[in-house]
Each structure stands twice: as structure tokens, then as C-alpha cells.
Amino acid sequence: MIIDLTQMQPGETGIVKEIQGGQGFVRKLQSMGVRPDKKITKVSSHFWRGPQTVEVDNLQIAVGFGMARRIFVEVKR
Amino acid sequence: MKINKILLMGNPNVGKSAIFSRLTGVKVIISNYPGTTVEFTQGYMKIGQERPMVIDVPGTYTLEPTCKAEDVACRMVEEGGLVINIIDATNLERNLYLTLQLLEKGMPLIVALNMWDDTKHRGIYIDVKKLEEQLGVPVIPTCGLTGEGIKELIDRLEEAKKKDLPASSDSQKWEKIGKIVEGVQKLTHRHHTLLERLEDLSIKPLTGLPIALGIIYCAFWIVRFIGEGLIGYIFEPLFGKLWLPLLMRFSAVLGEGSFLQHVLIGNLIDGKVNFGQSFGVLTTGLYVPIAMVLPYIFSFYLILGLLEDLGYLPRLAVLADNLMHHLGLHGYAIIPFILGLGCNVPGALATRVLEERREKFIAATLMAIAIPCMAQIAMIIGLVGQRGGKYVAIVFLTLFVLLILKGLILNRVLKGASPEILVEIPPYRMPQIQAVIKKLWMRLSGFLKEALPLVLLGVLFVNILYTLKIIDFFAYIFTPVLTGLWGLPKEAISALVVGFLRKDIAVGMLGPLNLSTKQLVVGSTVLAVYFPCIATYIVLIRELGIKDTLKTTSIMIVVALLIGILLNLIL
Numbered sequence: 334m335i336i337d338l339t340q341m342q343p344g345e346t347g348i349v350k351e352i353q354g355g356q357g358f359v360r361k362l363q364s365m366g367v368r369p370d371k372k373i374t375k376v377s378s379h380f381w382r383g384p385q386t387v388e389v390d391n392l393q394i395a396v397g398f399g400m401a402r403r404i405f406v407e408v409k410r
Numbered sequence: 411m412k413i414n415k416i417l418l419m420g421n422p423n424v425g426k427s428a429i430f431s432r433l434t435g436v437k438v439i440i441s442n443y444p445g446t447t448v449e450f451t452q453g454y455m456k457i458g459q460e461r462p463m464v465i466d467v468p469g470t471y472t473l474e475p476t477c478k479a480e481d482v483a484c485r486m487v488e489e490g491g492l493v494i495n496i497i498d499a500t501n502l503e504r505n506l507y508l509t510l511q512l513l514e515k516g517m518p519l520i521v522a523l524n525m526w527d528d529t530k531h532r533g534i535y536i537d538v539k540k541l542e543e544q545l546g547v548p549v550i551p552t553c554g555l556t557g558e559g560i561k562e563l564i565d566r567l568e569e570a571k572k573k574d575l576p577a578s579s580d581s582q583k584w585e586k587i588g589k590i591v592e593g594v595q596k597l598t599h600r601h602h603t604l605l606e607r608l609e610d611l612s613i614k615p616l617t618g619l620p621i622a623l624g625i626i627y628c629a630f631w632i633v634r635f636i637g638e639g640l641i642g643y644i645f646e647p648l649f650g651k652l653w654l655p656l657l658m659r660f661s662a663v664l665g666e667g668s669f670l671q672h673v674l675i676g677n678l679i680d681g682k683v684n685f686g687q688s689f690g691v692l693t694t695g696l697y698v699p700i701a702m703v704l705p706y707i708f709s710f711y712l713i714l715g716l717l718e719d720l721g722y723l724p725r726l727a728v729l730a731d732n733l734m735h736h737l738g739l740h741g742y743a744i745i746p747f748i749l750g751l752g753c754n755v756p757g758a759l760a761t762r763v764l765e766e767r768r769e770k771f772i773a774a775t776l777m778a779i780a781i782p783c784m785a786q787i788a789m790i791i792g793l794v795g796q797r798g799g800k801y802v803a804i805v806f807l808t809l810f811v812l813l814i815l816k817g818l819i820l821n822r823v824l825k826g827a828s829p830e831i832l833v834e835i836p837p838y839r840m841p842q843i844q845a846v847i848k849k850l851w852m853r854l855s856g857f858l859k860e861a862l863p864l865v866l867l868g869v870l871f872v873n874i875l876y877t878l879k880i881i882d883f884f885a886y887i888f889t890p891v892l893t894g895l896w897g898l899p900k901e902a903i904s905a906l907v908v909g910f911l912r913k914d915i916a917v918g919m920l921g922p923l924n925l926s927t928k929q930l931v932v933g934s935t936v937l938a939v940y941f942p943c944i945a946t947y948i949v950l951i952r953e954l955g956i957k958d959t960l961k962t963t964s965i966m967i968v969v970a971l972l973i974g975i976l977l978n979l980i981l
Contacts, residue, residue, distance in 0.1 A: 343614075357476050360472065360580075361471070361476050361832065362832075363580070364471035364472045364504070365471065365504070365832075366503070366504040368584070376613060377615060377618075379615045379728070379731065379732060380615055381732055382732075383615070383731055384731045384830075384831050390501055391500055391501055391532065392504070392834065392835075393609070393835040393837075394832070394833070395613075395724075395728040395741075396830075396831070397740065397830025399830050400830050400832060
């Protein structure tokens, strides 16, 4: 099942499938380790559409809510 | 090979600065890259007889710039030099992207595999020999924290090699990296350390917010404890027992009532020098910056440096993101605010991390109006605190409410939306004492070099204005506002005049006026709001441009007028 990052549960792990957005945005995420076929784990999500924190390669990244909705992830449910 | 220039390059948060301070001596220079507002640090190291320059290049993920700091990093690469590419060993894959780009650029390269000690408990095993073969350049495991591997790094600098790899596309590079990592790295079970557990707790909202409040509370408590301790046990005795007798003798030599005595020593209160009220260059002029402000500056920057190096601030930024969105900013804008609490100048400089003009304008305006610097805070605590802690709280609470209100309004009024946060949260790392002390020293000497002359100048300036009766003229003009609207005596004008130069000494000038508690609260609040000090103002003009700075200025004047009237009516 493919969902966006905001729909993942804390602690859930999935595989990045697609990132929608401008080249700069995609490239920045790529260089931070978020790119298709990478394993991604949701760490936490903050109240009231706050930032989503995820872990990729041992490293945590905080992504704004709107950006997180443009990152699609495949999860097993 | 003769080495002239060494560039330290790597992703953000790989411990570049720790290695930088291991390689270079005490003398480091922070400067702006020509034509930009991006700062970088440079120093010199010693290899035998040579003293090559070492540049701590702003952290970057790629050589295709996505922000100003990265742009500067790229331009530094174009200028050439030997590159020490610092890699986070716990995050090989992502870090190697920059390495490949540097090799494709044909830079002479040597790799420092930093955070080496961290790999062990994270269950990461890296075959260094094999990585060296794959990359074709020397790879040295290092640990900036303990200094492990630094000597070997220096010894092998000469082995740095150019590779001139053919240019390849993004996906080719990632594919290549995948192969390299697969070949050299083995992952085994990782043991969670105490710090890692804390990492998780401090980023989850339910536990993170209470932890953040606790940390902020403790930080301020410690800052006050150390600050007050230094004042009470060191600086007050120093001034009272050593400096005072000297001044009294000097005063007698100058002669009672002479111009020089008036300027240097100031008014004698009951025939004695009073450091708080005499207002001479050598009395109050020295006492305020050194005995009242410096102790707080010291303790604030000590705690801030520890929190910075621990890696706590990005977490605070993420936790604050929600609140900041309502003010038209994203969470990272809390960094200029926190730095502004130390001194508004670095606070204003830090608005550079914000990319959009709207965001920068809001952050700079809010900070300049509602964030008092540590010098000012110290003076408010010292002066208003004598009337009771409640009144200090009123001043700071007023400023905080102003911050929130103005943010809400500006966010509504200005076109555009709040940008979103996208930031790496580095793992907690034990601060390296050496690096913390170095940073503290740079900030303290910066304060003494910049603030002390301005304070002395300010006191001199006001004394001369008094003598020439110019202050009386200003007081006459501004009486309607001062007395009519704010309920202050007209003599308070001298504090407002000096406030353009320095806020600490300006608050200090309210001391000798025999103000009522209410007047003191109104005076200190208005002084905090109406104008930032001249040094901050210059930075604002540079960062925002004249037009936006004028807008900010008019907002300040209006807000100062209103808040003064309001406090005068309510209290």
C-alpha cells in the first residue's frame, strides 16, 4: 500500500517510492538520504500538522507537513 | 608537494569544527565570503616550517548549490586547494556523494573518516583499507572529540591525490556509492546508548516539549547562578576594594567640580564614588560592562555553547515549528532568537539561515523589538530586580506578548506564506571542552572589543551633551511624549539618547533618576523596544536593505509609543 509520509504511524517502516516537487526540493531530499528505494522509518509527528520526523540511514530528519505529503512511501499493512 | 591552502569540507554536522580546532592554533578569523553574507572560519596550521591556511568551509551536501552557504562552498572549491573531506563514518552512504563530486572536480583529496568511535556502539564495521582502494585516495579514521587519528591525518596530508573521475549523473553516482558501501561496510546489531534514548525522547512531542521547557528553565537558572556568583564574589569586591580607593585618590587630584572630574569620575554621591550612579567614564562606564554585564555574557555563552555542541538546538527548532508558523516563520527561526538573547548582532546575522525575504524581515523585526540582549537583561535584573522579581517578570512578559502579537499581525499583513522546515537532526554528541572554550573565548573577546569602547564613548558623549546643555534642549522637545504619554521625568531623555549606542548603559542611566517602580518598568520596556543598538542597526541595514530597515524602524517607534502608554495606564 502506498501512502504519504504524514499517514505513516510512528515506528512504522516503509520504502520511499516517489517524491513530488521541484528539482531543488527533490535534490535536497536526495542528498539528505531520502530517495526512491530507501528504507524510511517514521519517528514522530508533531501536533497540529507539525513537522514529521523520520529516520533514514541512522539519521533523523525533520520535514514540514506540506513537504511530507509529497513524499510517498510503500508500507505493509 | 607544497601545501598552501587546505579546505575542510563535508556535510553539515559531521564534526568539521572539532577537527578544525584540532588542526589550527588559537588564532582564528571569522569573515564573510566576499560579496556574500555567508560566514566562514579560517586559521593556520603548522607542518614543519610551513604554515598553510586552513578554511572551515560551510557544510554542504552537494556541489550543486541549493542555498547561499552551499553556493559559497562551491565557489571555494573553484578557487582550489587541498581538500580534507570529512565524512561521518556512521553515515557513509550519504556522505560519499560529496566525495565523488569532489573527485570528479579533480580536487586533491584526503578523506577523514570522522566519528570513528561512534561506529562501534552503532554496530557499524568499515573496512578502511578496502574503502581506500575503492576511492583511490587516503582514508584515515578520526575522532575529532578525542583527537584520535588527527596526527596520522596531518602526517599523510602529502599523500592527498587527484583522481579526475569522469563526470557522471546523479543516479550513476548513487549506484556507484551503493556498490562501494556494500563492499566495505558491515552492519551488526546496535546497542542503544543512553544518549540515543534521550534523542528519541527529546524529539517526540509528548516528552520533547516538557524536556524543552525543563532545559530552558535550567539553562536560565544556571546562567543566573553563575552570573550572580561571579558578580558577588569576584567583580564587586574587585571594583569595591581595589578600584574604588584608586578612583577616590584620582578624583581628589583632578579637583572637585572640574570638567575632567565630571567626565572621568562623575557626580560624587555623599562625597563618594557610586558605581551605579556617578556616571563618569572610569566609574559607571567601566563598572556596567565589566562588573554587571560581562559575568552574564560569560555564563550565557558558556551554556549556549554547550547546548549548541550537544546538538540540542535543531530539536528545539523542530519542537517550536508549530508556534513559529503562526508568526510567519518556521522552526529554525528560533535560532536567531536564541542567539539574539546573547547579543542582537549575531542574532541579526543568523537571520541569514532563513531563505525568503518575508521570513527574514519578520524574524529580524521581531528579534530587534522583542528580544532583549543579555547585556540589557543583566541590567534590568540588576536595576528593576531591586524593586522585586515581580517587576522584572512584568518587563519580560510584556516583551514576550509583544513578540507573539507582532508575529501574528505581521503574518496576517504581509503577503506570502510561512515556509516549511527541512532540517537534519544530528545525534547528540558530548561537547568537546576545548572547542566550547575556544568559542566562548571568541564571543567574550568580541563583546569586550565591540561593547566596551561604545559604552565608554556613550558615557563620554552624554557627559559632554550635559555640559553643553544639549540634553536639556532634547528634554524640552520630548517632554510631551516622555511626561505626558509615558509618565517619565524629562531627564529620562538622556537614557533614550544613549540607548541608540548601547542598551545596557542606557538602562543603567535610569538608576540615578530616582524613578518610581512603575516608571522604572515603563522606562526599561520602552528602552528595549524603541530601537536596537547602533551595532545591530548597521547589521539590519546590511541584511535587510535600507527599505525594509526603515519599515522595521517605523514599526519599532509605533510599538514603543503604544507600549509605553499602555503600561503607564495599566500599572
